[in-house]
Amino acid sequence: MKPVVDEELCIGCGNCMEICPAVFQVVDGKSKVIDPDACDYAMCCEAAEENCPVKAISIAK
Numbered sequence: 001m002k003p004v005v006d007e008e009l010c011i012g013c014g015n016c017m018e019i020c021p022a023v024f025q026v027v028d029g030k031s032k033v034i035d036p037d038a039c040d041y042a043m044c045c046e047a048a049e050e051n052c053p054v055k056a057i058s059i060a061k
């Protein structure tokens with residue numbers, strides 16, 4: 001899976017980083033995908049996708 005953050009939508013709330021810190025890091029108020037492959041093991045990106053308040057996270061499978 002390849003998580004993608006739409007930076008136009010992201011409000012920097014930090015939910016995704018809290019759920020899945022190996023994949024997401026919030027820098028300057030926007031979430032960045034720092035290691036998309038970290039998700040292949042834990043499926044945490046799906047939880048991050050569901051818990052993003054502005055639906056900025058999508059996952060390419």
Ligand code: SF4
Nearest residue numbers: 010011013014016052
């Ligand atoms: S959960 Fe969504 S809005 Fe919040 S930091 Fe992550 S991508 Fe941005």
